[in-house]
Amino acid sequence: MNFGMTEEQVMIVETTRAFVENELYPHEAEIERTGVLDMDVVRDIQKKAMEAGLYAANMPEEVGGAGLDTLTWLMYEKELGRANYALHWTAVARPSNILLAGTQDQKEQYLYPCMKGEKWDCLAMTEPDAGSDLRGMKATARKDGDDWILNGTKHFISHADIADFAICFMATGVEDTPRGPKKKITAFFVDKDTPGFAVRDGYGNVSHRGYTNAVLEFDDCRLPASAVLGDVDKGFDVANTWLGATRLQVAATCLGRAERALDHAVAYAAERKQFGQQIGKFQGVSFKLADMALELKAANLLTWDAGWKFDQGTVTESDMSMAKLKATEMLAFVADEAIQIHGGMGLMDELPLERIWRDARVERIWEGTSEIQRHIISREMLRALGG
Numbered sequence: 169m170n171f172g173m174t175e176e177q178v179m180i181v182e183t184t185r186a187f188v189e190n191e192l193y194p195h196e197a198e199i200e201r202t203g204v205l206d207m208d209v210v211r212d213i214q215k216k217a218m219e220a221g222l223y224a225a226n227m228p229e230e231v232g233g234a235g236l237d238t239l240t241w242l243m244y245e246k247e248l249g250r251a252n253y254a255l256h257w258t259a260v261a262r263p264s265n266i267l268l269a270g271t272q273d274q275k276e277q278y279l280y281p282c283m284k285g286e287k288w289d290c291l292a293m294t295e296p297d298a299g300s301d302l303r304g305m306k307a308t309a310r311k312d313g314d315d316w317i318l319n320g321t322k323h324f325i326s327h328a329d330i331a332d333f334a335i336c337f338m339a340t341g342v343e344d345t346p347r348g349p350k351k352k353i354t355a356f357f358v359d360k361d362t363p364g365f366a367v368r369d370g371y372g373n374v375s376h377r378g379y380t381n382a383v384l385e386f387d388d389c390r391l392p393a394s395a396v397l398g399d400v401d402k403g404f405d406v407a408n409t410w411l412g413a414t415r416l417q418v419a420a421t422c423l424g425r426a427e428r429a430l431d432h433a434v435a436y437a438a439e440r441k442q443f444g445q446q447i448g449k450f451q452g453v454s455f456k457l458a459d460m461a462l463e464l465k466a467a468n469l470l471t472w473d474a475g476w477k478f479d480q481g482t483v484t485e486s487d488m489s490m491a492k493l494k495a496t497e498m499l500a501f502v503a504d505e506a507i508q509i510h511g512g513m514g515l516m517d518e519l520p521l522e523r524i525w526r527d528a529r530v531e532r533i534w535e536g537t538s539e540i541q542r543h544i545i546s547r548e549m550l551r552a553l554g555g
């Protein structure tokens with residue numbers, strides 16, 4: 169792996185950083201204060217992001233994206249991650265890569281409008297009784313002639329309130345596995361106005377203000393056969409093929425937020441004086457800075473390593489889980505220590521630190537909890553020994 173950045177990567181990082189600082193930071197305080205994402209602001213930023221070539225940069229050039237390789241995309245995500253998540257996700261980041269798995273008709277109906285900022289997607293897997301254990305899901309889709317009838321409930325579904333359609337993963341059967349019976353899963357496109365499909369307000373959430381979650385209800389919701397994404401009973405194959413790098417995306421955004429927190433902590437340690445000297449001269453503070461920098465660098469290296477291997481086709485599940493686990497746990501540590509270095513001021517909303525600290529909490533839960541990441545890492549080690 170070449171640890172140096174190419175000229176193109178430097179340019180992308182600098183352009184994205186400038187965009188984030190100039191276009192996103194000014195709106196953060198309002199969203200944090202109100203918890204509401206103003207869609208006029210989003211439209212305005214989205215337009216500027218498109219002009220700057222930053223909107224949906226994860227997508228290939230042939231569908232209008234920037235065609236970045238995974239490593240460069242993660243560098244871009246790291247910069248976006250510095251800002252309020254609702255803002256960066258909605259106004260700049262992307263539609264989901266899973267839309268690339270669609271047929272040409274599905275691309276016309278869903279992917280291309282998303283690329284133009286005319287539509288938003290959301291992804292629905294989790295249910296009240298099925299979180300980590302997705303193959304235990306209860307929401308079903310059953311065949312009725314050529315149609316499908318969907319029933320059940322999904323919850324925690326991010327930004328479903330503004331989404332024009334949902335990609336919903338439903339149980340379409342059961343199969344015996346060495347670990348007992350497991351659901352077969354199929355993915356469906358469900359348009360918001362489909363009869364029998366309702367989006368209800370979700371829960372208030374301590375992390376990522378403005379980034380809402382919703383409950384999706386399916387009550388004999390009838391869909392045509394053309395609504396299936398990928399193959400019937402192969403929903404997880406579609407997800408694994410096209411959502412492979414989302415754990416790395418979470419890791420990368422955590423790196424950006426941690427770097428922002430560390431920058432604040434270093435500046436404050438140099439500027440704040442107590443007992444007649446800079447607090448950074450006290451070992452109790454300076455050692456914190458060293459440990460924060462160390463953890464950040466370790467998480468950065470694990471993330472870049474996994475991203476680079478992703479592009480080589482050599483990445484393992486364990487590589488991606490290690491990056492996600494380290495970066496999310498590092499962010500919790502760095503955000504907490506940055507607040508400690510600021511004393512009481514760290515908790516005040518004058519600074520982005522209390523926000524980064526709150527936002528850090530969800531990162532160890534979504535896209536697979538820390539326990540599930542540890543399970544994936546240890547499983548790969550034990551499998552080699554027949555475990």
Ligand SMILES: Cc1cc2nc3c(=O)[nH]c(=O)nc-3n(C[C@H](O)[C@H](O)[C@H](O)COP(=O)(O)OP(=O)(O)OC[C@H]3O[C@@H](n4cnc5c(N)ncnc54)[C@H](O)[C@@H]3O)c2cc1C
Pocket residue numbers: 290291292293294298299300301323324325326327373381530533534535536537538539540543
């Ligand atoms: C803000 C937010 C937004 C979200 N957005 C979406 C979305 O857009 N779409 C979507 O589908 N989902 C979404 N999720 C769901 C998210 O992916 C789940 O919360 C996550 O997978 C964990 O599931 P759970 O919350 O049901 O916890 P559970 O699976 O019930 O876990 C509870 C605890 O048990 C532990 N545990 C469970 N199984 C094991 C095991 N085998 N070994 C060790 N420990 C275990 C977990 O680590 C955790 O500590 C979102 C969640 C949040 C909080």
